[in-house]
Amino acid sequence: MKIKNICCIGAGYVGGPTMAVIAQKCPEIKVTVVDINEKRIAAWNDDDVNNIPIYEPGLSEIVGEARGRNLFFSTNVDEAIDQADMIFISVNTPTKTYGIGKGMAADLKFIELCARQIARVSKNDKIVVEKSTLPVRTAEALKNILDNTGNGVNYQILSNPEFLAEGTAVQDLLNPDRVLIGGDIASEKGKEAVQALVDVYATWIPQKNILTTNVWSSELSKLTANAFLAQRVSSINAMSQLCEVTGADVDEVARAVGKDSRIGPKFLQSSVGFGGSCFQKDILNLVYISKSFGLNEVADYWEQVIIMNNHQKRRFAGKIVKTLYNTVAGKRIAILGWAFKKDTNDTRESAAIYVTDYLLNEQADIVVYDPKVRKEQIYADLEYLGTHSLEEIKERVTIVSSALDASKDAHAVAVLTEWDEFKKLDWETVYKGMLKPAFLFDGRRILESKTKVGIGFEFYAIGS
Numbered sequence: 001m002k003i004k005n006i007c008c009i010g011a012g013y014v015g016g017p018t019m020a021v022i023a024q025k026c027p028e029i030k031v032t033v034v035d036i037n038e039k040r041i042a043a044w045n046d047d048d049v050n051n052i053p054i055y056e057p058g059l060s061e062i063v064g065e066a067r068g069r070n071l072f073f074s075t076n077v078d079e080a081i082d083q084a085d086m087i088f089i090s091v092n093t094p095t096k097t098y099g100i101g102k103g104m105a106a107d108l109k110f111i112e113l114c115a116r117q118i119a120r121v122s123k124n125d126k127i128v129v130e131k132s133t134l135p136v137r138t139a140e141a142l143k144n145i146l147d148n149t150g151n152g153v154n155y156q157i158l159s160n161p162e163f164l165a166e167g168t169a170v171q172d173l174l175n176p177d178r179v180l181i182g183g184d185i186a187s188e189k190g191k192e193a194v195q196a197l198v199d200v201y202a203t204w205i206p207q208k209n210i211l212t213t214n215v216w217s218s219e220l221s222k223l224t225a226n227a228f229l230a231q232r233v234s235s236i237n238a239m240s241q242l243c244e245v246t247g248a249d250v251d252e253v254a255r256a257v258g259k260d261s262r263i264g265p266k267f268l269q270s271s272v273g274f275g276g277s278c279f280q281k282d283i284l285n286l287v288y289i290s291k292s293f294g295l296n297e298v299a300d301y302w303e304q305v306i307i308m309n310n311h312q313k314r315r316f317a318g319k320i321v322k323t324l325y326n327t328v329a330g331k332r333i334a335i336l337g338w339a340f341k342k343d344t345n346d347t348r349e350s351a352a353i354y355v356t357d358y359l360l361n362e363q364a365d366i367v368v369y370d371p372k373v374r375k376e377q378i379y380a381d382l383e384y385l386g387t388h389s390l391e392e393i394k395e396r397v398t399i400v401s402s403a404l405d406a407s408k409d410a411h412a413v414a415v416l417t418e419w420d421e422f423k424k425l426d427w428e429t430v431y432k433g434m435l436k437p438a439f440l441f442d443g444r445r446i447l448e449s450k451t452k453v454g455i456g457f458e459f460y461a462i463g464s
């Protein structure tokens with residue numbers, strides 16, 4: 001079975017880049033990305049490809065090449081579903097904020113709405129692909145809805161979790177370590193559907209990197225991968241605290257440990273804590289699933305990864321307050337970086353939000369600079385926490401358009417995103433413009449301590 005027409009529901013950080021790459025690599029397949037968010041679709045269709053809503057290195061060029069040829073962005077969800085033979089569901093699956101499982105379970109209402117819409121619209125057989133990260137056995141619920149509310153159409157459900165990392169999404173999609181496809185491999189129809197998706201990816205990815213398995217293993221593998229990655233960050237962050245009190249240096253420890261081929265060097269960078277829309281939500285989801293099966297020890301084990309991460313953010317903010325003579329009230333603190341990591345404009349669960357909120361509780365005046373994040377987003381992120389009113393936030397938080405502006409007359413500068421431009425900043429000029437003593441807090445360990453101390457800064461890096 002050859003796929004000719006793909007629809008992707010959800011034009012976000014996963015749906016947009018993933019479909020752009022499929023469209024670029026498979027010009028014979030028509031790919032339509034749909035979303036109910038009209039503003040987002042309008043931005044994907046902006047004449048200037050530099051204005052697409054998601055910043056990822058290399059993405060604008062790919063969209064520029066494929067858009068209008070075989071890549072389309074639309075709000076007409078029904079039409080795209082109707083025409084497609086394969087439908088990716090790539091909508092958000094946030095942590096539930098209400099009812100049973102509040103604060104832990106994945107909120108599957110958007111997924112269910114998609115399933116009901118597919119069931120209502122479809123007139124011919126479809127392959128439905130779970131691209132969103134989902135609790136294990138969600139495919140069962142999807143199939144139930146599709147089979148019981150549909151028009152007698154046959155559906156095959158595949159799980160094809162996305163492993164891309166924001167900031168390197170395009171590279172990750174072009175050269176993935178692996179693509180994982182789960183399907184009903186016990187049946188002929190299921191095998192056919194899996195093969196159809198394998199054939200799409202095999203256009204540019206070597207067959208040996210395309211893994212096929214059953215649906216449950218595929219769904220659980222994604223949660224497991226994120227849990228393991230986050231666990232490494234929390235593990236090295238736990239050691240960072242121990243380094244600080246013993247005189248060890250966390251980078252040296254990471255270097256020594258990472259040389260062990262059983263451990264490996266990646267994801268051993270200590271920081272103010274991981275952010276992003278996925279790690280926390282997916283681990284909470286894992287904790288919730290474990291608890292619901294009565295596996296309390298398993299749940300507690302993974303929950304500790306989150307507890308450590310929250311502690312690291314609080315600890316960093318606390319260090320700022322303590323170092324500034326136990327009060328930051330009325331003091332100007334520059335926050336450099338708002339995105340949860342470099343090379344993305346995504347701010348979801350960014351450490352900067354929580355550190356700033358903590359400092360606002362201490363009545364600090366905050367000045368923020370980030371090269372890619374819009375002002376409104378920063379205010380929305382702070383307001384979303386519900387700790388401070390928008391009015392209060394706007395009064396105390398100023399957003400500026402350069403790191404030098406942010407640090408002017410500041411008591412302290414805190415680096416919270418590892419943007420390359422902060423490494424290359426003219427730190428002498430930053431120092432000159434600040435109040436003295438000038439405090440510099442490196443939450444990402446991107447700055448060399450010796451040169452900063454040489455300039456005159458009171459310098460603190462996590463883990464030293």
Ligand SMILES: NC(=O)c1ccc[n+]([C@@H]2O[C@H](COP(=O)([O-])OP(=O)(O)OC[C@H]3O[C@@H](n4cnc5c(N)ncnc54)[C@H](O)[C@@H]3O)[C@@H](O)[C@H]2O)c1
Pocket residue numbers: 009010011012013014015034035036037040077090091092093110113114131132133134162163164165166277278
């Ligand atoms: N962001 C990542 O790095 C990443 C990586 C791997 C997997 N994931 C997973 O992929 C999924 C999507 O993540 P994202 O970051 O792209 O989310 P996102 O919030 O950026 O995008 C989701 C989009 O879906 C749209 N949407 C929701 N309901 C819809 C509906 N019924 N019809 C049409 N559109 C609808 C929303 O308007 C939104 O634009 C999540 O499950 C996430 O866990 C994300």
